[in-house]
Amino acid sequence: MAVSSAPGKVYLFGEHAVVYGEPAVPCAIELRARVGVEQRSDAKLRVHAEDLSLDGFTVEYGGTTDERPDVDVSESLVSAAMGYVDGAIEQVRDVTGEHEVGFDVTIESDIPLGAGLGSSAAVVVAAIDAAARELGTTLETDELAERAYRTEHEVQDGQASRADTFCSATGGAVRVEGDDCRSIEAPELPIVVGFDGGAGDTGQLVAGVRNLREEYGFAADTVASIGDVVRRGEQALADGDLEELGRLMDFNHGLLSALGVSSRTLDSMVWAARDADAYGAKLTGAGGGGCVVALDPTDETETALSFTPGCEQAFRAELADEGVTRLE
Ligand code: MEV
Structure with a gap:
C-alpha cells in the first residue's frame, strides 16, 4: 500500500483568464487530500472515498459491479470525482507500461469538492503519486504535474489549465502562464x-x-x-x-x-x-x-x-x- 497526500489551493489571481494564456498565481494551502493505493490481483479499480464532503461512498468498476452511491449531492459531482480517479490510474498505467493492473483506492479529503480549492487536482496528484509508487516508480515532480494536468485536461474536455495540478504537486505560491509553470516567492499571507x-x-x-x-x-x-x-x-x-x-x-x-x-x-x-x-x-x-x-x-x-x-x-x-x- 502506498499513501500520498497533496494540498488544495486558492487563487490569489488569474482563474479563468489562465485558460486563455494569461498568467495566474495560485497558492497551495494546508488542506489536503490523502490517497491510499493497493494493487489488486485483478484488473479492477475499486474506489472508496471516506470524505469528499460527501457522506462517503464506494464504487467498484471494471468488473461486474457498478454501484452508484446514495449521496445527497449531485450525481454529476460524484461522477466527476470518479472520472478524475479513473483518469489518474490511466496515467499510471501509461507511465509504468502496466496496462492490466488493478487497484483498491481510498480517498480522504479535507478539501470540499468543486468549491474552488483545487480538490480534484489534489486527488489526482496524490492518486498518481501513490499508484506509481505502489508499482515501484517514483515520479519526479514535473512528470507528476504533467500527468496530473493531462488527467484534468481530459476529464474537463480540454478546458483545464496547468495551474491547479502544478500548484498541488509543488506546493507554495506558483506562477502559471500557458505551459510555463514555476514557483515564486511569497510573503506570509494572512x-x-x-x-x-x-x-x-x-x-x-x-x-x-x-x-x-x-x-x-x-x-x-x-x-x-x-x-x-x-x-x-x-x-x-x-x-x-x-x-x-x-x-x-x-x-x-x-x-x-x-x-x-x-x-x-x-x-x-x-x-x-x-x-x-x-x-x-x-x-x-x-x-x-x-x-x-x-x-x-x-x-x-x-x-x-x-x-x-x-x-x-x-x-x-x-x-x-x-x-x-x-x-x-
Ligand atoms: C478552476 O480551479 C480554475 C479555472 O481557471 C479552470 C482551470 O484553470 O483549469 C476556472
Whole structure:
C-alpha cells in the first residue's frame, strides 16, 4: 500500500483568464487530500472515498459491479470525482507500461469538492503519486504535474489549465502562464477562506466564459484585463505589499463578476470581508458557488464571514510549503 497526500489551493489571481494564456498565481494551502493505493490481483479499480464532503461512498468498476452511491449531492459531482480517479490510474498505467493492473483506492479529503480549492487536482496528484509508487516508480515532480494536468485536461474536455495540478504537486505560491509553470516567492499571507457549502460546475463555468468571449469583444478585453491585474499582483507579491495585493484582489473579483462566474453568496462573502476591513477579497477557482479568499491579519474577516448569511464555514488557511507528500 502506498499513501500520498497533496494540498488544495486558492487563487490569489488569474482563474479563468489562465485558460486563455494569461498568467495566474495560485497558492497551495494546508488542506489536503490523502490517497491510499493497493494493487489488486485483478484488473479492477475499486474506489472508496471516506470524505469528499460527501457522506462517503464506494464504487467498484471494471468488473461486474457498478454501484452508484446514495449521496445527497449531485450525481454529476460524484461522477466527476470518479472520472478524475479513473483518469489518474490511466496515467499510471501509461507511465509504468502496466496496462492490466488493478487497484483498491481510498480517498480522504479535507478539501470540499468543486468549491474552488483545487480538490480534484489534489486527488489526482496524490492518486498518481501513490499508484506509481505502489508499482515501484517514483515520479519526479514535473512528470507528476504533467500527468496530473493531462488527467484534468481530459476529464474537463480540454478546458483545464496547468495551474491547479502544478500548484498541488509543488506546493507554495506558483506562477502559471500557458505551459510555463514555476514557483515564486511569497510573503506570509494572512489568508482567510469563506465557504458557502456549494460548488460550481467548472466545465460549465469555463464554457460560459468561452461563449461570452466569443460573443463580446469586451468580454475578451475583460479576460485580458485580468492578465494585467495578475502582472501588477506579481509585483505586489514580490514587494510584500499586502494593501496593494488586496486592492488588486478586489479588482480581480469585479472582473470575474463581469464574466458571470460569481454568485449572490460569493458576492455577499466578498462584501462582508471588505466591510471587515480585509485588505481585499475575491472568489477563488471556477466560481458559481464555493469559496472566497480574503487577506486579513486580524480576526475581523473570519468573524464577519461566520455571521454572513450563506457562509457555512470561515477559516484561516496556512500556505502549504510542501506539495505532494509521501506518507507510506
Ligand atoms: C478552476 O480551479 C480554475 C479555472 O481557471 C479552470 C482551470 O484553470 O483549469 C476556472
